[in-house]
Amino acid sequence: MTADIQASSAELGKARLRKEDARLVTGQTNWTDNIVLPGMLHMAFVRSPMAHARITSVDVSAARSTPGVFAAFSGPDFADEQGSMPCVWPVTEDIVMPSYPPMAVDEVRYVGDIVACVIARDRYAAADGAAAIEVDYDPLPPVLDMRQALGEGSPKVHEAGNKSYEWVLTNGDIDAAFRDAAVVVKRDYVQQRLIPCPMEPRAAVATSVADEVTLWSATQIPHVTRVLLALTAGIPEQNIRVIAPDVGGGFGSKLEFIAEEVLTVLAARKVGRPVKWAESRSESSMASHHGRDQLQRIRIAADADGRIRGLSVDLLANMGAYLKIIGPGIPLLGAFMYNAIYKMDAYSFRCTGVFTTTTPTDAYRGAGRPEATFAIERIIDELAAELNMDPLELRQRNWIPHEEFPFDTIAGLTYDSGNYEAATARAKELFGYDALRQEQTERNLDGDPVRLGIGISTYTEMCGLAPSRVLSSLSYVAGGWEHASVRVLPTGKVEVVTGTSPHGQGHETAWSQIAADALGVPFEDIRVLHGDTQVAPKGMDTYGSRSVVVGGTAVHSACENVIAKAKRISAHMLEASEQDIEFTSGRLHVRGDPEKGHAIQEIAFAAFTAHNLPDGVEPTLDAEATIDPATFSFPHGTHLCAAEVDTETGMVTIRSYVAVDDVGNVINPMIVEGQLHGGIAQGIAQALYEDGVYDDDGNLVTTTLADYLVPSAADLPSFVTDRTETPATTNPLGVKGVGEAGTIASTPAVVNAIIDALRPLGINDITMPCTPERVWRAIQDARESGGAA
Amino acid sequence: MANITVTVDGVTYTDDVEPRLLLVHYLRDRIGKTGTPIGCDTSNCGACTVHLNGESVKSCAVLAVQADGAEITTIEGMANGEWHPLQQAFHSEHALQCGYCTPGMIMAAADLLRSNPRPSDQEIREGLEGNLCRCTGYENIVRAVRRAAEAGATS
Numbered sequence: 001m002t003a004d005i006q007a008s009s010a011e012l013g014k015a016r017l018r019k020e021d022a023r024l025v026t027g028q029t030n031w032t033d034n035i036v037l038p039g040m041l042h043m044a045f046v047r048s049p050m051a052h053a054r055i056t057s058v059d060v061s062a063a064r065s066t067p068g069v070f071a072a073f074s075g076p077d078f079a080d081e082q083g084s085m086p087c088v089w090p091v092t093e094d095i096v097m098p099s100y101p102p103m104a105v106d107e108v109r110y111v112g113d114i115v116a117c118v119i120a121r122d123r124y125a126a127a128d129g130a131a132a133i134e135v136d137y138d139p140l141p142p143v144l145d146m147r148q149a150l151g152e153g154s155p156k157v158h159e160a161g162n163k164s165y166e167w168v169l170t171n172g173d174i175d176a177a178f179r180d181a182a183v184v185v186k187r188d189y190v191q192q193r194l195i196p197c198p199m200e201p202r203a204a205v206a207t208s209v210a211d212e213v214t215l216w217s218a219t220q221i222p223h224v225t226r227v228l229l230a231l232t233a234g235i236p237e238q239n240i241r242v243i244a245p246d247v248g249g250g251f252g253s254k255l256e257f258i259a260e261e262v263l264t265v266l267a268a269r270k271v272g273r274p275v276k277w278a279e280s281r282s283e284s285s286m287a288s289h290h291g292r293d294q295l296q297r298i299r300i301a302a303d304a305d306g307r308i309r310g311l312s313v314d315l316l317a318n319m320g321a322y323l324k325i326i327g328p329g330i331p332l333l334g335a336f337m338y339n340a341i342y343k344m345d346a347y348s349f350r351c352t353g354v355f356t357t358t359t360p361t362d363a364y365r366g367a368g369r370p371e372a373t374f375a376i377e378r379i380i381d382e383l384a385a386e387l388n389m390d391p392l393e394l395r396q397r398n399w400i401p402h403e404e405f406p407f408d409t410i411a412g413l414t415y416d417s418g419n420y421e422a423a424t425a426r427a428k429e430l431f432g433y434d435a436l437r438q439e440q441t442e443r444n445l446d447g448d449p450v451r452l453g454i455g456i457s458t459y460t461e462m463c464g465l466a467p468s469r470v471l472s473s474l475s476y477v478a479g480g481w482e483h484a485s486v487r488v489l490p491t492g493k494v495e496v497v498t499g500t501s502p503h504g505q506g507h508e509t510a511w512s513q514i515a516a517d518a519l520g521v522p523f524e525d526i527r528v529l530h531g532d533t534q535v536a537p538k539g540m541d542t543y544g545s546r547s548v549v550v551g552g553t554a555v556h557s558a559c560e561n562v563i564a565k566a567k568r569i570s571a572h573m574l575e576a577s578e579q580d581i582e583f584t585s586g587r588l589h590v591r592g593d594p595e596k597g598h599a600i601q602e603i604a605f606a607a608f609t610a611h612n613l614p615d616g617v618e619p620t621l622d623a624e625a626t627i628d629p630a631t632f633s634f635p636h637g638t639h640l641c642a643a644e645v646d647t648e649t650g651m652v653t654i655r656s657y658v659a660v661d662d663v664g665n666v667i668n669p670m671i672v673e674g675q676l677h678g679g680i681a682q683g684i685a686q687a688l689y690e691d692g693v694y695d696d697d698g699n700l701v702t703t704t705l706a707d708y709l710v711p712s713a714a715d716l717p718s719f720v721t722d723r724t725e726t727p728a729t730t731n732p733l734g735v736k737g738v739g740e741a742g743t744i745a746s747t748p749a750v751v752n753a754i755i756d757a758l759r760p761l762g763i764n765d766i767t768m769p770c771t772p773e774r775v776w777r778a779i780q781d782a783r784e785s786g787g788a789a
Numbered sequence: 790m791a792n793i794t795v796t797v798d799g800v801t802y803t804d805d806v807e808p809r810l811l812l813v814h815y816l817r818d819r820i821g822k823t824g825t826p827i828g829c830d831t832s833n834c835g836a837c838t839v840h841l842n843g844e845s846v847k848s849c850a851v852l853a854v855q856a857d858g859a860e861i862t863t864i865e866g867m868a869n870g871e872w873h874p875l876q877q878a879f880h881s882e883h884a885l886q887c888g889y890c891t892p893g894m895i896m897a898a899a900d901l902l903r904s905n906p907r908p909s910d911q912e913i914r915e916g917l918e919g920n921l922c923r924c925t926g927y928e929n930i931v932r933a934v935r936r937a938a939e940a941g942a943t944s
Contacts (some may be wrong), residue, residue, distance in 0.1 A: 024888030027824020296790030504887030681926030705833035
């Protein structure tokens with residue numbers, strides 16, 4: 001047996017084109033909605049058109065007699081088996097966690113709550129059946145405004161009241177910090193509701209044969225789903241297989257265990273046939289969880305020279321109608337980030353989770369950190385204005401100098417590494433900061449009706465979720481580890497099994513690079529398996545910019561374990577001591593004599609035949625690793641935005657956008673750059689375009705992509721991106737998370753640019769999204785109230 | 790039921806269809822052309838873009854009966870032995886992440902290059918305005934279309 005032996009060189013850091021692309025560019029992708037099984041039926045849901053009502057009757061009889069319809073069910077049909085949708089992050093001991101039936105039985109609490117379903121031969125017949133179902137409601141008052149919801153006498157979303165929890169974090173003497181400060185700035189910011197909008201809406205296919213359940217789902221979290229399905233629907237875990245086939249984006253919206261998955265499984269069990277549910281975009285907008293929706297009150301105290309003394313944050317966080325799996329914890333991920341890259345003496349944070357009769361909220365790209373970063377980066381600009389300082393200089397005066405890492409922050413985290421000076425210097429250079437400031441001054445003096453503004457965002461974030469013990473201290477129910485197994489096959493090819501569950505991130509490519517580098521085998525010889533609990537039985541899935549930091553480290557570690565086993569076999573084959581065996585460039589050989597030895601592929605074949613293995617070594621060359629990260633990951637960077645604001649029309653145009661990010665060492669720079677591009681676009685979208693809006697009756701009025709403005713290519717600028725590399729010291733690859741960084745950074749950069757352009761007019765805030773109308777009105781209001789020219 | 794005959798990616802099909810059946814559902818559910826995905830229900834996202842008699846259409850906004858007698862090309866018919874220059878360029882420029890918008894994006898880009906073989910970056914952005922991508926921020930899509938144009942992809 002001669003293996004095709006090649007040594008890899010410098011796999012890490014190489015811009016490898018993606019393995020995933022071949023099926024994606026040719027239309028051979030396996031989306032959940034592409035799945036067709038023999039005898040498969042289609043399910044459609046009837047959803048509540050009322051924000052809040054008591055269900056008085058559901059009549060499914062007309063649906064049952066509709067041609068092509070097999071079955072129709074309402075809440076009582078599932079009441080005994082459907083359980084209650086779980087929340088795995090009860091952030092306080094006294095949190096109010098109301099019952100959340102997958103299909104409403106007595107009461108609906110948002111427009112989109114499921115009240116009935118129809119199972120039919122095709123999606124058209126299912127829609128016909130759904131249209132024939134009659135539901136009578138007894139209306140109850142909607143609860144939409146968080147402040148009103150917490151007020152005396154507000155109608156209640158749930159019997160236990162509208163307050164779910166209050167969570168606090170304090171460190172240092174906050175009263176002293178504010179009492180002694182020369183300057184205090186206070187602002188209220190609105191994090192508008194966002195709809196994640198992955199291009200693939202949600203879908204699920206389920207079979208229930210004898211006692212075995214298989215669920216295909218457009219999910220980020222097949223492993224978590226398996227556990228939660230077992231706990232919720234009472235199906236023994238060993239009988240459940242969950243498969244995430246190709247998944248068309250998630251951005252947190254598919255970091256969810258959904259009522260529709262439970263009901264698809266239960267429906268398949270009831271009708272004894274495979275059942276598919278694939279939602280429309282409008283259905284997705286209403287019923288897939290939303291993100292953000294926080295009211296932020298932030299105060300900052302500083303000395304006259306700009307040194308920050310203290311920071312105080314008070315949040316109201318809209319949970320929507322029910323608690324989703326990690327909904328209550330989202331603001332907590334921000335709680336540790338308001339202090340950002342700055343040193344200060346005292347910090348206090350309080351968050352109140354509030355129920356309203358709206359679509360429930362949960363993770364959306366960044367999840368808590370974009371909100372925090374927006375508020376701190378906005379108020380730093382306000383403080384700079386108050387102190388009449390350059391906002392970049394104010395940041396420099398307060399940030400953690402690179403020589404002070406590792407640094408213990410006021411919020412209780414230890415940042416392992418960073419170099420804010422280097423990233424900022426590079427960004428300034430690419431941006432032409434000084435020249436743009438000069439141009440801005442000149443245009444303001446000339447009275448140019450199109451104002452130039454410069455926006456800065458020097459962010460960091462915590463990601464790489466997460467150390468299990470820290471999660472425990474935050475009352476999170478699960479752990480944050482990740483698993484990988486690596487098998488060198490008899491022919492020398494390699495299978496990498498990962499517990500991460502990619503949906504666009506390119507893990508098949510990046511994990512191949514990690515394994516190729518570690519094992520010294522060709523990139524092309526590696527196949528990465530994922531997203532199926534039967535193929536990859538252990539895993540904690542993909543979210544929170546965790547995959548490379550935790551999952552990539554697990555792949556690396558499993559490869560190290562493979563090499564350790566190979567060394568024992570090699571030593572035996574070479575009749576040498578194990579301590580004398582070296583592994584270099586894919587070969588195991590006696591130290592100092594590279595010629596005397598074997599390629600790892602040859603060792604794999606020897607391990608497969610098992611004819612001559614040392615005592616105590618099991619056949620086959622494979623190993624696994626489960627990694628629980630020691631800490632979070634702290635990428636950082638400096639984003640600079642130049643915006644032109646037309647004071648006559650309110651139109652904002654991004655003239656240039658520079659992002660210099662530091663995500664530590666990089667496995668694949670092409671993929672990293674792509675993650676940043678997409679992240680920046682989503683952050684800009686929050687700043688300028690997207691807004692999930694309810695009317696006074698609690699109807700979501702932005703259910704289509706005509707109303708909810710996901711930006712097109714024509715709406716976005718070209719981005720200039722670059723990197724500095726300050727390796728993480730907390731994992732062997734030196735990598736930091738990258739998936740959410742762009743989104744976290746870009747929103748305040750854009751809004752700071754707009755406010756910087758309009759500050760001479762006396763404007764210091766515009767609520768997002770900064771649409772032409774809002775910008776124009778702000779300018780009119782400023783002029784009417786006598787702001788400067 | 791109406792009887793239609795359509796040629797899809799070079800194969801001719803004759804089928805009875807409900808008058809209300811959307812072309813995209815005909816392609817996906819009746820003849821198994823699942824390479825064309827569905828991303829919305831208001832013709833905003835463009836994920837379902839195909840060529841109908843040589844011009845790009847959103848197949849969620851066309852009834853199957855309207856395609857009677859037509860020649861349709863989907864993403865599955867773009868490679869001709871080897872990948873179409875746009876498919877190659879999208880791969881080379883990392884112009885896709887999850888890939889859900891990619892079939893529609895490539896079909897729309899092909900139509901754009903047919904009418905404007907050497908578009909400027911701004912013309913590419915405006916030409917693809919009807920196709921939404923949530924992953925890439927469009928930066929690399931623009932690069933890919935430019936690259937394909939330079940490689941002479943005009944059909």
